[in-house]
Amino acid sequence: MVPLLEITNLFVSYKIYEGKLKVLDGVNFSVGNGEKVGLVGEAGCGKTTTMKTILGLLPQSGRVDGGEIFFNGKDLLKATPREIQNLRGKGISMIFQDPTAALDPVFTVGDQLMAVIRYGSREKMNTKEVKEKALDALREVKMPDPKRILSNYPIQLSGGMRQRVCIAMALATEPELLIADEPTTSLDVTIQDQILKLLHALVEKRGTSVIFITHSLGVVREMADKVNVMYAGSIIESGKTREIFSNPLHPYTIDLMKAIPRLSGGGLEERVPGRIPDYLNPPIGCRFQPRCLRAKFKCSVEKPELVEIKPDHFLACFFSEGSD
Ligand SMILES: Nc1ncnc2c1ncn2[C@@H]1O[C@H](COP(=O)(O)OP(=O)(O)O)[C@@H](O)[C@H]1O
Ligand SMILES: [Mg+2]
Numbered sequence: 001m002v003p004l005l006e007i008t009n010l011f012v013s014y015k016i017y018e019g020k021l022k023v024l025d026g027v028n029f030s031v032g033n034g035e036k037v038g039l040v041g042e043a044g045c046g047k048t049t050t051m052k053t054i055l056g057l058l059p060q061s062g063r064v065d066g067g068e069i070f071f072n073g074k075d076l077l078k079a080t081p082r083e084i085q086n087l088r089g090k091g092i093s094m095i096f097q098d099p100t101a102a103l104d105p106v107f108t109v110g111d112q113l114m115a116v117i118r119y120g121s122r123e124k125m126n127t128k129e130v131k132e133k134a135l136d137a138l139r140e141v142k143m144p145d146p147k148r149i150l151s152n153y154p155i156q157l158s159g160g161m162r163q164r165v166c167i168a169m170a171l172a173t174e175p176e177l178l179i180a181d182e183p184t185t186s187l188d189v190t191i192q193d194q195i196l197k198l199l200h201a202l203v204e205k206r207g208t209s210v211i212f213i214t215h216s217l218g219v220v221r222e223m224a225d226k227v228n229v230m231y232a233g234s235i236i237e238s239g240k241t242r243e244i245f246s247n248p249l250h251p252y253t254i255d256l257m258k259a260i261p262r263l264s265g266g267g268l269e270e271r272v273p274g275r276i277p278d279y280l281n282p283p284i285g286c287r288f289q290p291r292c293l294r295a296k297f298k299c300s301v302e303k304p305e306l307v308e309i310k311p312d313h314f315l316a317c318f319f320s321e322g323s324d
Contacts, residue, residue: 007070028306094178133172163184250288
């Protein structure tokens with residue numbers, strides 16, 4: 001079956017004063033119809049860059065150096081700005097990390113939600129119908145007193161309520177694919193879980209396909225059917241969530257697993273030792289090699305491809321766990 005979204009060999013760089021930051025280094029992953037796919041990796045590994053490339057939202061300095069992004073059989077990298085515009089909302093919606101930045105402070109929640117519904121919906125509606133739909137959308141995200149919220153400005157809401165509004169906006173147009181980029185990272189810890197559960201229940205109910213972007217494997221375990229582990233611009237391991245958690249093979253995935261905060265822990269997340277390479281002069285070969293305890297000479301001269309090592313389990317490593 002043809003996947004809903006398929007990214008092949010995606011290369012993206014940013015031009016800066018000092019030169020070229022080679023961030024995405026051949027990203028490969030796909031999302032099937034109704035599938036919930038996690039994209040996980042530490043800060044700076046290129047998750048947001050990947051999402052922005054899908055949506056045609058790269059800044060001026062960003063450049064696609066190669067690859068393909070097929071959505072419903074159409075190459076988004078070859079689409080016109082108008083085609084991309086038409087795709088947003090109806091085809092693909094997004095939720096960003098910071099709900100404050102995603103909402104316009106000078107318009108009420110109602111203005112913004114109703115605009116999205118009016119322009120994003122498949123059918124034509126009059127104002128009364130649009131308002132009814134906006135109220136429904138707020139009720140769906142369990143917003144207390146939705147009538148009052150419609151006339152509120154974003155600043156009058158808490159961070160968690162703002163993110164609920166963003167979720168309502170993203171889902172109101174019934175997109176085929178939702179991209180949620182660390183939707184709870186900027187929120188208070190106590191409400192992160194509520195928002196995740198809400199999001200999970202909504203996409204489950206509608207059968208929406210989702211790319212769930214996070215730096216936390218713990219979150220992925222609860223949200224996703226499939227996991228893609230990203231390191232410094234490429235997917236280094238992917239597969240069904242259960243398989244990846246019970247049988248992680250890439251040394252980086254194994255390190256990330258160890259970094260999942262334990263329930264009894266002091267609260268602070270442990271980190272994988274070392275840091276993401278310099279994208280101006282990234283290592284030749286495997287980009288994880290400078291941090292890898294299993295690395296051998298080959299790793300510093302040749303980049304391992306992502307290959308299916310058993311059904312539905314993909315790995316990009318020459319000397320993984322159990323290979324010797
Ligand atoms: N507009 C930009 N100009 C230059 N570098 C950028 C820009 N946006 C992101 N980067 C760099 O690209 C790398 C990946 O960033 P990003 O995609 O935001 O990672 P993530 O979302 O995984 O944290 C980082 O090193 C970041 O500094
Ligand atoms: Mg990001």
